[in-house]
Amino acid sequence: MPRYAYVNGRYQPHSRATVHIEDRGYQFADGVYEVVPVSHGRLVDEDLHLDRLERSLSELRIDMPMSRRSLKLVSAELMRRNRLSNGFLYMQVTRGVAPRDHKFPKQAVPAVVMTTRQTKPAKREAIEAGVGVIAIPDIRWKRRDIKSVSLLPNCLGKQQAFEAGAYEAWMVDDEGFVTEGTSTNAWIITKDKRLITRPATDDILNGITRISLIRTAESLGISVEERPFTLAEAKDAKEAFITSSSNFVMPVVRIDETAIGNGRAGELTLRLRDGYEAAVVRGEELAAQ
Template identity: 70%
Template sequence: MPRTAYVNGRYLSHAKAAVHIEDRGYQFADGVYEVVPVHNGILVDESLHLDRLERSLGELRIAMPMRREALKLISREVMRRNHLSNGFLYLQITRGVAPRDHKFPVAAKPAVVMTVRQMKPASKEKLEAGVSVITVPDIRWARRDIKSVSLLPNCLAKQQAHEAGALEAWMVDGEGQVTEGTSTNAWIITQDNVLVTRNANQDILNGITRVALLERVAEEGVTFEERSFTVEEALSAKEAFITSSTNYVMPVTAIDGKAVGNGHPGLLTMKLREAYVSYIESAGAGRAKTAA
């Protein structure tokens, strides 16, 4: 089935969709993006994603290109034209097109792109085996809380993980503390059954799945600490997992080739995954369904 994209006011064939060569997102990575999961035709936590989008734009001093309701209408039309039921919506906003100059252009109009992609849920085999991660130095800029399209360090680390046969790379700061994955948040469960993930500040992106899962953690009565942890602490943990809009809650069973716990997905990890999946299948996800 042909795919359709939205580019600056037009619905175009995905194969022919393009932006101007002087779009500042292309030349300077001067823009932000959001990835919104779609589950059974539902945009999951749409309001939280739009909140983060507005915050990221504000931090870069880029104006919202249109009202929220307009963005919502466009997203539903893109979903409808692509018959999307399960997958994700990708939304990117840049500062716009202007002659190449490091300074902000005076009159550039923010550029908007939306695409969608079908995605199958994680396989039973993947969930039963868990996934592996490697650790790499965190070489990114100091404002990781902004969901910027500037992702080259993340891409380099993700490629390194792929070449090592791992799903993800956990980035480690200069003090030996894990910050986050290239496209995920990192979590461990200690031998005392304490759930730990790094506190949300400028060192990490505060994932929407992370936010939603923390609410489930409170409901489940799980002991939780929001703090950094070292690679050594992760290797000695009872369980570990990653979260993201495309992975939900995914068990990690090996770090740098060494087994986590007994080398199998942990009971608490899978319990939290079930709680999150139940959440996104319920009205609690703040769901917004595409028009038929």
């Protein structure tokens, strides 16, 4: 367990860190969060994550709890105290503490919590073996672009995947198009080698890994088609994969009972993963200069 958590201005022992029972995050899921990957002791795409945090907060009319510079200082200090080298930093901001009432409190002070988790980088064999996903209906609200802590449908979907022996659930909208995974973005590569992912509208969370991977693909000369794809198209794809801060690029080798490609990680998917990892390392080198 990490040693410290940051809670509203204080670094507290993680095992004893607490928030108020009338925090609106607890009562109404009235807050947002970010998960920022950490590789070799550095935050990956920190500014992109902070851009999205600011955007999520402003969509919910919650003030930034402190300046971006201060958020960066607190993150760095927490990572230092917890000796975090690989894993992620979790950041959560809620509207604050107030007597329970659906309306916004008049003078709420946003509450901020940060924690860290050390994880091991995924093994190459696990990446090459890939993961399975199941398809489930997307039962979420219509503002999935906001990284809200209201994740109940996502938790239900992930549990359903787990019970079905799969790693992730791809959610499918009423028209039969895949929106995204419960904590990942969804991608396919068609038999004629077109790389496709759903456009970043209110229908999905615009993943930071998704944004970075689009750049990586372009730098590798691979063009990305941003359009919705159906579940049937996904099952007929040559390759498929998911992206997220905790998985980077993870090959999908099975959707429900259908094997994708030859049932192992696809060639282009692995090229994209390697390209993404190289970009992370380049970012670290630049930051170290």
